[in-house]
Amino acid sequence: MDKKWWKESIVYQIYPRSFKDSNGDGIGDLNGITEKMGYLQELGINVLWLSPVYESPNDDNGYDISDYQAIMKEFGTMEDFDRMLKAAHDHGIKLVMDLVVNHTSDEHPWFVESRKSMDNPYRDYYIWRPAKDGKKPNNWGSCFSGPAWEFDEETQMYYLHLFSKKQPDLNWDNPKVRQEVFDMMNWWLEKGVDGFRMDVISLISKEPDLPDAPAGINGYASFNAPANGPHVHEYLQEMREKVLNNADTITVGECSGVTLEEAKKYARSDGKELNMVFQFEHMDVDADGSNKWTKKKMDLRDMKSVLTKWQKGLEDIAWNSLFWENHDQPRSVSRFGNDSPEYREISAKMLATCLHMMQGTPYVYQGEELGMTNAPFASVDQFRDLDSINAYRELVEEQNVFTAEEMMSFLRYKSRDNARTPFQWDDSENGGFTTGEPWIMVNPNYTEINAKNQLEDPDSVFHYYQKLIQLRKEKELIVYGIYDLLLPESKEIYAYTRTLGDEKLITICNFSEQEVEMEIPEEFLEGNYLISNYPEQGICSKMTLRPYEAFVIEK
Numbered sequence: 167m168d169k170k171w172w173k174e175s176i177v178y179q180i181y182p183r184s185f186k187d188s189n190g191d192g193i194g195d196l197n198g199i200t201e202k203m204g205y206l207q208e209l210g211i212n213v214l215w216l217s218p219v220y221e222s223p224n225d226d227n228g229y230d231i232s233d234y235q236a237i238m239k240e241f242g243t244m245e246d247f248d249r250m251l252k253a254a255h256d257h258g259i260k261l262v263m264d265l266v267v268n269h270t271s272d273e274h275p276w277f278v279e280s281r282k283s284m285d286n287p288y289r290d291y292y293i294w295r296p297a298k299d300g301k302k303p304n305n306w307g308s309c310f311s312g313p314a315w316e317f318d319e320e321t322q323m324y325y326l327h328l329f330s331k332k333q334p335d336l337n338w339d340n341p342k343v344r345q346e347v348f349d350m351m352n353w354w355l356e357k358g359v360d361g362f363r364m365d366v367i368s369l370i371s372k373e374p375d376l377p378d379a380p381a382g383i384n385g386y387a388s389f390n391a392p393a394n395g396p397h398v399h400e401y402l403q404e405m406r407e408k409v410l411n412n413a414d415t416i417t418v419g420e421c422s423g424v425t426l427e428e429a430k431k432y433a434r435s436d437g438k439e440l441n442m443v444f445q446f447e448h449m450d451v452d453a454d455g456s457n458k459w460t461k462k463k464m465d466l467r468d469m470k471s472v473l474t475k476w477q478k479g480l481e482d483i484a485w486n487s488l489f490w491e492n493h494d495q496p497r498s499v500s501r502f503g504n505d506s507p508e509y510r511e512i513s514a515k516m517l518a519t520c521l522h523m524m525q526g527t528p529y530v531y532q533g534e535e536l537g538m539t540n541a542p543f544a545s546v547d548q549f550r551d552l553d554s555i556n557a558y559r560e561l562v563e564e565q566n567v568f569t570a571e572e573m574m575s576f577l578r579y580k581s582r583d584n585a586r587t588p589f590q591w592d593d594s595e596n597g598g599f600t601t602g603e604p605w606i607m608v609n610p611n612y613t614e615i616n617a618k619n620q621l622e623d624p625d626s627v628f629h630y631y632q633k634l635i636q637l638r639k640e641k642e643l644i645v646y647g648i649y650d651l652l653l654p655e656s657k658e659i660y661a662y663t664r665t666l667g668d669e670k671l672i673t674i675c676n677f678s679e680q681e682v683e684m685e686i687p688e689e690f691l692e693g694n695y696l697i698s699n700y701p702e703q704g705i706c707s708k709m710t711l712r713p714y715e716a717f718v719i720e721k
């Protein structure tokens with residue numbers, strides 16, 4: 167097994183808008199992050215991934231960039247950034263930037279030029295097509311509802327936007343575009359950043375004839391239709407040579423629509439492209455086909471089968487990223503655990519155990535380490551996320567696919583805004599996030615769930631995460647051990663082993679509210695607990711697992 171520092175790291179994701187506001191404008195900022203570096207060090211993480219902090223009109227909260235080499239005004243200045251980077255490094259934390267280069271903002275100077283005329287030097291930086299038989303060039307849909315094509319009056323042509331119409335797709339087939347992106351990346355590396363999380367990087371190369379794809383519930387094909395296009399690997403190899411090899415970087419590709427076979431190319435251990443990918447199959451186990459708007463609960467057997475497929479499929483070939491949450495997903499304790507007062511903490515710890523004992527680099531999303539929950543959004547005007555707002559408009563108001571009540575219940579369960587409510591620092595007003603008016607509602611449960619309480623309580627979810635992170639740093643078995651699933655048919659128990667030479671551990675997680683019996687394999691009967699979310703009950707051949715109980719035994 168090829169040892170690498172990025173395989174041994176634990177990454178923490180910050181959504182800057184919602185982390186910590188230092189100047190009372192209701193929006194989190196870079197100085198807020200700098201202030202909290204000690205907190206992150208105490209948790210034990212050693213890599214920080216920042217969601218975008220660049221200049222942006224904020225149609226999609228910074229995922230629509232108008233200047234890749236400037237800081238968003240609400241977040242601070244380049245001097246604040248430099249101070250934050252230094253503080254991170256002083257705390258032993260590496261910094262990963264979010265690289266959003268499938269698209270720019272429509273306010274980026276390249277697009278402002280591109281739309282001016284057919285012979286503008288920037289025309290070919292984007293994907294322009296004429297109408298086809300008087301209609302849009304194909305049936306692709308935007309990730310945020312409606313078609314992926316916008317008609318532009320100026321030149322009477324359509325441009326492609328797989329996300330909002332304020333996020334036109336760059337034309338990666340144009341070598342000038344690639345060179346601009348590579349130069350910009352090198353500029354950040356020279357500044358001292360340590361790597362990149364690459365936004366929807368699997369979408370950058372489109373089939374030249376842009377073929378139609380199967381349509382979903384709103385009549386359009388998924389934004390994922392162009393995933394893993396004809397030149398994506400070639401372009402990433404070029405990026406590796408021209409940029410990534412210039413420093414000791416960590417790279418993770420957000421790969422919507424990635425298959426196991428494709429992931430082996432993106433994240434192959436020969437190091438020609440990326441270090442690892444985010445795959446999303448386990449985020450779809452509670453979807454209704456391609457429709458995420460449902461309250462369907464996952465069947466644990468599906469979750470196990472997907473995660474096991476990735477654990478075994480990449481074994482010795484490529485490297486997994488492990489995550490339950492990010493800024494696009496609801497809170498995991500509300501989704502896969504149980505956020506009732508009785509089980510919230512115990513099930514949050516269970517989920518953490520299940521994920522952090524797997525093979526791959528774990529990602530912790532801000533607030534997950536406190537067991538933060540989904541928020542009680544009561545009306546549609548409380549949402550800020552364009553995905554949620556557009557879906558409501560399209561599926562309720564325009565197409566009558568769902569009633570308003572149905573859609574509100576789906577949004578409460580799945581909206582991205584569940585992950586974007588402010589970080590809960592303490593029990594003062596607004597959870598200590600801001601002294602001003604927060605840009606999005608604060609989850610009222612901040613009076614109970616907050617970092618201050620948890621730092622004072624040795625039994626808190628925070629301290630449990632801290633222990634899991636510490637264990638991974640101490641034991642190569644947890645980083646490099648081979649994963650094997652036990653009990654694939656159990657609807658309640660997720661159990662697996664990890665093996666490295668003579669060392670072996672077993673992770674046992676009860677995903678249900680019921681007590682369940684489990685036979686413990688003999689080789690672990692003389693073993694030791696590494697961690698447990700209940701008081702240890704003594705190891706014996708038949709154990710009764712308490713609701714949401716989780717523990718790890720080392721042989």
Ligand code: NOJ
Pocket residue numbers: 226229230266329365366420493494
């Ligand atoms: C994926 C990002 O994670 C998401 O937040 C964003 O809206 C889209 N890409 C578009 O950049």
